[in-house]
Amino acid sequence: MSVLPANIPPSGTPQQSPQGGPTPYRFIETARAIEAEVGQVIIGQGEVVRGVLTCLLAGGHALLEGIPGLGKTLLVRTIGDTLDLTFSRVQFTPDLMPADITGTSILRDTPDGMRSFEFQPGPLFANLVLADEVNRATPKTQSALLEAMQERRVTAGRTTHTLPEPFFVLATQNPIEMEGTYPLPEAQLDRFLFKLTVPYPSEDDLLRIAQVTTGASLPHPSRVATGAALLELMHFAREVPAAESVMRFAVRIVRRTNPETPDAPPEVKRFARYGSSPRGLQSLVLGAKVRALLEGRYNVAFEDIRAVALPALRHRIILGFEADAEAITTDKLIHDVVATTPEE
Amino acid sequence: MTMLTPAATYHAELRQQLESVGRAISVQRGLIWLARGLVVGCAVVFGVIVYAWTRDSVKTLPIPLLVAIPIAAALLMAIASLFIRHKPRELARRIDRAARLHERSMTAFELGTTGVEFPLAIAQMRDAVEHLKRVDLLEAFPLRVPRNELMAAFFVVLVAGIVAFSPNPWLLRARASNPSITIALEQAQRVQRLADSLPQNDSAETDALRQLVSKGARTMEARSNEPDAALNALQDLEEQVQAMSAGDDQLSAALAAVSSALAGDQATQSLSDAINTGDMRQISQSAKDLAQAMQSMSPQDQQRVSQVLRDASNKAGRVSQSLANQLSNAANGLQQAAAAAGADQSQAGAQAGDGQQQQGAASGAQAASDAMNQLSDSAASADARQRAASQLESSRNALERALGRTQSRSGSNSSNSSSNTNQSGANGQGQSGDQTGAQSQDGTGQGQNGQNGQQGGAGTNPNGGGAQSPDGGDGGDTGQGGGYSTGGEAQNHQGDPLRQLDGMFDPQQVASNGNVSPNESSVNPYTSDAGTGDAQAEPESVQPRYSNQPTQGNDSGTIPLGMRDLVKDYFSSLDQK
Numbered sequence: 001m002s003v004l005p006a007n008i009p010p011s012g013t014p015q016q017s018p019q020g021g022p023t024p025y026r027f028i029e030t031a032r033a034i035e036a037e038v039g040q041v042i043i044g045q046g047e048v049v050r051g052v053l054t055c056l057l058a059g060g061h062a063l064l065e066g067i068p069g070l071g072k073t074l075l076v077r078t079i080g081d082t083l084d085l086t087f088s089r090v091q092f093t094p095d096l097m098p099a100d101i102t103g104t105s106i107l108r109d110t111p112d113g114m115r116s117f118e119f120q121p122g123p124l125f126a127n128l129v130l131a132d133e134v135n136r137a138t139p140k141t142q143s144a145l146l147e148a149m150q151e152r153r154v155t156a157g158r159t160t161h162t163l164p165e166p167f168f169v170l171a172t173q174n175p176i177e178m179e180g181t182y183p184l185p186e187a188q189l190d191r192f193l194f195k196l197t198v199p200y201p202s203e204d205d206l207l208r209i210a211q212v213t214t215g216a217s218l219p220h221p222s223r224v225a226t227g228a229a230l231l232e233l234m235h236f237a238r239e240v241p242a243a244e245s246v247m248r249f250a251v252r253i254v255r256r257t258n259p260e261t262p263d264a265p266p267e268v269k270r271f272a273r274y275g276s277s278p279r280g281l282q283s284l285v286l287g288a289k290v291r292a293l294l295e296g297r298y299n300v301a302f303e304d305i306r307a308v309a310l311p312a313l314r315h316r317i318i319l320g321f322e323a324d325a326e327a328i329t330t331d332k333l334i335h336d337v338v339a340t341t342p343e344e
Numbered sequence: 345m346t347m348l349t350p351a352a353t354y355h356a357e358l359r360q361q362l363e364s365v366g367r368a369i370s371v372q373r374g375l376i377w378l379a380r381g382l383v384v385g386c387a388v389v390f391g392v393i394v395y396a397w398t399r400d401s402v403k404t405l406p407i408p409l410l411v412a413i414p415i416a417a418a419l420l421m422a423i424a425s426l427f428i429r430h431k432p433r434e435l436a437r438r439i440d441r442a443a444r445l446h447e448r449s450m451t452a453f454e455l456g457t458t459g460v461e462f463p464l465a466i467a468q469m470r471d472a473v474e475h476l477k478r479v480d481l482l483e484a485f486p487l488r489v490p491r492n493e494l495m496a497a498f499f500v501v502l503v504a505g506i507v508a509f510s511p512n513p514w515l516l517r518a519r520a521s522n523p524s525i526t527i528a529l530e531q532a533q534r535v536q537r538l539a540d541s542l543p544q545n546d547s548a549e550t551d552a553l554r555q556l557v558s559k560g561a562r563t564m565e566a567r568s569n570e571p572d573a574a575l576n577a578l579q580d581l582e583e584q585v586q587a588m589s590a591g592d593d594q595l596s597a598a599l600a601a602v603s604s605a606l607a608g609d610q611a612t613q614s615l616s617d618a619i620n621t622g623d624m625r626q627i628s629q630s631a632k633d634l635a636q637a638m639q640s641m642s643p644q645d646q647q648r649v650s651q652v653l654r655d656a657s658n659k660a661g662r663v664s665q666s667l668a669n670q671l672s673n674a675a676n677g678l679q680q681a682a683a684a685a686g687a688d689q690s691q692a693g694a695q696a697g698d699g700q701q702q703q704g705a706a707s708g709a710q711a712a713s714d715a716m717n718q719l720s721d722s723a724a725s726a727d728a729r730q731r732a733a734s735q736l737e738s739s740r741n742a743l744e745r746a747l748g749r750t751q752s753r754s755g756s757n758s759s760n761s762s763s764n765t766n767q768s769g770a771n772g773q774g775q776s777g778d779q780t781g782a783q784s785q786d787g788t789g790q791g792q793n794g795q796n797g798q799q800g801g802a803g804t805n806p807n808g809g810g811a812q813s814p815d816g817g818d819g820g821d822t823g824q825g826g827g828y829s830t831g832g833e834a835q836n837h838q839g840d841p842l843r844q845l846d847g848m849f850d851p852q853q854v855a856s857n858g859n860v861s862p863n864e865s866s867v868n869p870y871t872s873d874a875g876t877g878d879a880q881a882e883p884e885s886v887q888p889r890y891s892n893q894p895t896q897g898n899d900s901g902t903i904p905l906g907m908r909d910l911v912k913d914y915f916s917s918l919d920q921k
Contacts, residue, residue: 239464243451245437298468301446344437 027233027293030225031057037082037221042075043212044205051196051311052079052170054294058286059234060193061149061169063134063184063315070198072172076130079170084226085127086164092137094180098144101131102154103161119156124148127164127227131171135181142188145169149191166230186274186318193283194308195315240289242300247285249343250305254281256337257317267336271323276316283312302343309338354469355456358449359432361476365439366430368481372488374422379493381421385414386500393504400515401566402508414497439476442484448472515569524746528574531739532564535578538735542728549588549725556584557732575743582736589729591664595722598664599627602656602671609652611637611645624727628720635716638678639709643685646709650678670719677712681705 031053038049048064052075055062064072073089080087090101103122107115123129124145134142148154152163171192173184189195201209212219225233256264258275268275287308288300295304310331317330348356389410396402436449452472455465519525539558543550560581567573599619606616611634618630641649657671684704903911 236464239462241451241455241460241465241468243447243454245450246447295446297446297448298464298471299446299448299451303446 027057027236028296030229030233031294033224034079034082037224038075038078040219040221041078041212042071043208044201045071045075045198048075048196048198050294051194052076054287054290054308055170055193056083056166056168056230057233057237057290057293058193058283059166059168060283060286061171061191063189063192063195064170064172064198065175065195066172066198067176067200068174070200072198073130073132075198076128076170076172078221080128080130082221082224083128083230084223085166085230087128087130088123088126089130089132090123091132092134092141094136094138094182096137096141098141099156101141102144102148103156105157117157119159119161121161122154124154125161125163127166127168129167129169131169133174134171135173135184137182139182139185142182142184146188146191149188166227166234189315190277190279192315194287194311196311197314237290237293238286240292240298240300242285242289245344246288246300246302246305249302249341250281250284250288252341253305253309253337254278254284254313256341257313257334265333265336265340267328268333271319271326271328272317272333273320274318276313280313280316284308287312306338310334349461350466351456351459351461351469354452354466354473357473358436358452358456358469358476361473362432362435362439362449362453364481365435365476365485368485369430369435369438370426370428372485373425373428375487376490376493377425378418378422379490379497381418382414383493383497383500384421385417386497386504388417389413390500390504390507393508397507397510397512398514399566400512400569404562404566439479439484443475443479445472445475445479448475518569522571524571524743525569527746528571528743529565529568531578531743532561532568532574534739535564535581535736536561538732542732543724547721547725550728553585553588553725553728553732556588557581557736560584571743571747575740575747575749578736578740578743582733582740585729585732585736589726589733591666592726592729594664595667595726596622596624598660598667599723601663602660602667605656605659606652608655609649611641611649612652612656624723624730628723628727631716631720631723635713635720638674638712638716641678641681641709643682643705646678646682646685646712650675650682650712653678666722667719670715670722673715674712674719677708677710677715679708681708681712684708 034053035046035049039046042049052062052064056079064075066072077087077089090096099122101122101124103120103125105117105119108118110116131145134145148163148167149169152165152167154161154163169192174181254276255261256275257268257272257280258264259269259272261268261275264272264275284305285300288304291304291307292298292300313334314330317333319328319330319333322328323333392405392410392413393402396405432453433450436453439445440447440449448468449472452469455469515525535557539554539561542554542557544554560577563577564574564581567577603616603619606612606619615627615630615634618626621627638646638649653671653675657668657675660671661668681704684702
């Protein structure tokens, strides 16, 4: 029984809110425009594109994981092209030093003949930072991202430098070829809003990839949103109301990922060592709010919480040895948790 | 005028929409609870049936009640469900789920409750109200047939039906081990057949008797699993029937008294003959025939019959005033008819066709006919009561035998024989006809016992008390001593039956010193004054009484078949004497 279409804004929706701010209609328009532009370059991977977009609109960082050649880097670059934002790319390698990404102070001659240290910003000083193969850098370099991602500022020497707004880190990592890599520490993983798994394209998508990317001309996405507009949409998304029961549902899901919780599912108690942090709950709710707007609603639904549970929580649950032995993934545990958590 | 804020306005609209949702849910829930009430009612009926089944009284359950219980329960629960109040938050949750509104209503309700006014909140509330307006409540809360509940009710009814119509193995086992249960049930059915055989709409007395017997039969059947209780019910019924028959002996005696007077005329001869047979049914029929004949009698016949009836009335007046009144009314009616007819004839020459005189004759004849019809009805009612009493006693005897209680309850019918019958009943076995005959002759009424009926021979005496009638009427006033038994058979009969019957029924005057023993009646209904010496009753006044009892016994089947002719011949010979 379908009483009403879920993703169509109700009739009479004004283009502007009473205060002249963005409306869900405009929110959706912007999001769809970005998706359309990215879709010209990135064939398939709609879920990943939607996930990255959700991270951007929620003001969070995304970690994309997938085997080489699936278009992770291209995706991030294309998004950077569609947004009128400063974009920088950092290829993480084992010999990459923290100062290489945060910036460093260099000695420079002043016009009056003196010499002084001047801070030279690194690639982190951009609106959109692509941290390619982030797990190849040493923990020392990876940790340099910590402050930037959470506090949105960089400290060099005795000086703290604020990063530009908006600031997004879109990192990629390769789940194979683990030799010579440094898995991201939990503290750093926790700072990513979503962890998105890039799947292998379908046959049709592969065909289209072949057709599009081997032709005479490559598509060039146009810019459809500015940084200021993006910031406005980010604030708008945070205002989306959520009923208490929906929030409690999200809380219950996060709590039940923790094996110490009494009502955690048996699978969680058996296979998980640590569950999601409160930051996971924030990610869950924020992601759900953005998704609600993207679906044309002004409120968060249970469905939104369920939809974003996987990308918001999968990198926050640490599995035990038994899970490795039985090939249990965090996705499987989250599925179980979501399926068994009551709405009321 | 107070202007409402947008949030308050939307909140009010939302609550209004939710009230509509509440009504839709109430209707849906009412239907469901109707079905659930049906299930509960069926379960109750099932319990009642199982309870009755364990007591083998399923047939006694009133079907209208079994139907009414589920219906009443269903309606009660449905109505009660309509009074359940809905919480708006719960309504919002339900409509969100039913109409797939993605928590719009719930969120809007919470926003309205908190009174927030930021733009997105107002937009959300407006969105929720718009969506609620577009929801088709009948589609969101369809009036589905509560299939599960109906299936449950169906299965409960099915099982109840199976239980109701299946035999109870425990009861069957109990019956096998205790045949008295079966006998109690059979006797209950027999009593019911008796009730069915009683004429309907014949008279108020007969109808009351039929209802009484039918009710008693149902009670017996309900208690048939406890034969003692069934016997008690039967005894109660018997006593009630006897209470209704209180005036029957008086009627019999009065009829016997008028028999000789009625024999004097050809027109009333058949009624006299019927009275002599003692069969109330024949008496009733003869009275009815006479009533019909009165309509067409000539004035001379009317005059003559009027005189006969007046004589009979005078004789009956000593015993039964009601019979005397009926006869007197009939006589008066005939007298009036005859006088009117005579006057009509005398005036025939002068005023031919005087309507008043003819009308007087007709009304007189009609009055006489009505009086005789009343007599006929009284006799018919008495006949029904006699048959019922006899049948009930027979059933009681059978049930008592099944329970091993061989004593007769004739004492309840004839006070002067109660102590003696207990004595004979206490023996339980082996009493010969000779023995009983000897007891009968002593004039104390010991011969009337059911056991003797079983033992044969003496059991054919239907009127143990009757033997004592001449000495002052003790025992004979009721005429039912219970000295016969349908179960009685002649195979153990010892001695010469005629000799025993002679000993029992040969009318004798028993010497009396005027003192009345506790078990004797001090009043003889047949004579005006018994005096202090020998009985002073005329033989003619008591003779029909003797003939009456064996005739009744024959008719009611209380005298064994093999002995009926013998009894009839004996009393016919007495009549001839």
